[in-house]
Amino acid sequence: MAQLQALIFDVDGTLAETERDGHRLAFNRAFADLNLDWDWSVGLYGQLLEVAGGKERIRHYLERYQPPVRLRGDVDQFIADLHRRKTDHFKDIVQAGGIAPRPGVLRLIRQAQAAGVRLAIATTSSPENAIALLQCALAPNAPLWFDVIGAGDVIPCKKPAPDIYQYVLDKLALPPDACLVIEDSRQGLLSATAAGLTTVVTVNDYTRRQNLREASLVISHLGEPNQPFEILHGDARQAYYFTLDLAQSLLRPTL
Numbered sequence: 017m018a019q020l021q022a023l024i025f026d027v028d029g030t031l032a033e034t035e036r037d038g039h040r041l042a043f044n045r046a047f048a049d050l051n052l053d054w055d056w057s058v059g060l061y062g063q064l065l066e067v068a069g070g071k072e073r074i075r076h077y078l079e080r081y082q083p084p085v086r087l088r089g090d091v092d093q094f095i096a097d098l099h100r101r102k103t104d105h106f107k108d109i110v111q112a113g114g115i116a117p118r119p120g121v122l123r124l125i126r127q128a129q130a131a132g133v134r135l136a137i138a139t140t141s142s143p144e145n146a147i148a149l150l151q152c153a154l155a156p157n158a159p160l161w162f163d164v165i166g167a168g169d170v171i172p173c174k175k176p177a178p179d180i181y182q183y184v185l186d187k188l189a190l191p192p193d194a195c196l197v198i199e200d201s202r203q204g205l206l207s208a209t210a211a212g213l214t215t216v217v218t219v220n221d222y223t224r225r226q227n228l229r230e231a232s233l234v235i236s237h238l239g240e241p242n243q244p245f246e247i248l249h250g251d252a253r254q255a256y257y258f259t260l261d262l263a264q265s266l267l268r269p270t271l
């Protein structure tokens with residue numbers, strides 16, 4: 017079995033619960049800026065999360081949920097403008113505070129740092145959003161904790177394509193069997209496993225009922241000594257909160 021050398025974290029839904037009261041609200045504020053009468057409810061947003069990436073999600077909504085909209089200019093330009101506004105609103109929301117890391121995230125990061133296990137980020141979200149979230153939800157210098165921050169349009173195809181995880185592995189210069197991914201959704205799980213990575217899923221309200229069978233372990237959150245996780249699928253080796261020892265034990269044996 018390879019030695020664990022890096023943990024790769026997804027951002028939205030994994031490090032913090034950002035979708036419902038972060039990204040969703042930011043989209044709605046951007047729609048209001050442009051006098052669009054669109055309103056992404058909590059339920060509708062759950063369906064729209066099938067499509068990763070903010071620009072891609074807006075395009076999907078335009079194509080599938082709206083009667084043909086007459087736009088004054090080019091559709092790509094319209095989406096880019098809307099998304100620019102949405103990004104600014106999202107940064108305002110996270111900078112206002114109130115988005116906390118999920119249970120166990122900071123503890124696991126500290127344990128990895130102490131053990132010399134490297135850290136990386138693989139997200140569909142834009143680098144601006146990811147960095148604002150790291151700074152506001154984790155710590156002002158948190159972006160420096162990660163050797164690689166793979167985010168947004170740096171790759172051609174977003175999750176569930178493997179591109180972002182392949183990009184991060186390439187930058188880390190590590191083989192997949194030396195790394196473990198923490199994700200929160202089916203799209204992210206498919207992306208990571210297609211890149212050959214062992215993946216643990218910490219679910220949230222939007223992803224709890226998804227098909228997550230490719231995951232090595234599915235738990236409610238990473239847990240704390242005084243806040244055990246719930247196991248939804250897999251074998252946690254009698255652990256009740258997520259540690260590097262558990263991460264190491266989940267790595268696939270090398271052939």
Ligand code: XBP
Pocket residue numbers: 026027028029035039067068069070071102138139140141142145175204
């Ligand atoms: C989550 C996403 C993102 C955000 C929107 O990605 O799907 O698209 O909802 O972010 P992940 P942008 O869980 O992989 O981090 O608007 O910046 O694209």
Ligand code: MG
Pocket residue numbers: 026027028029030199200201204
């Ligand atoms: Mg996610």
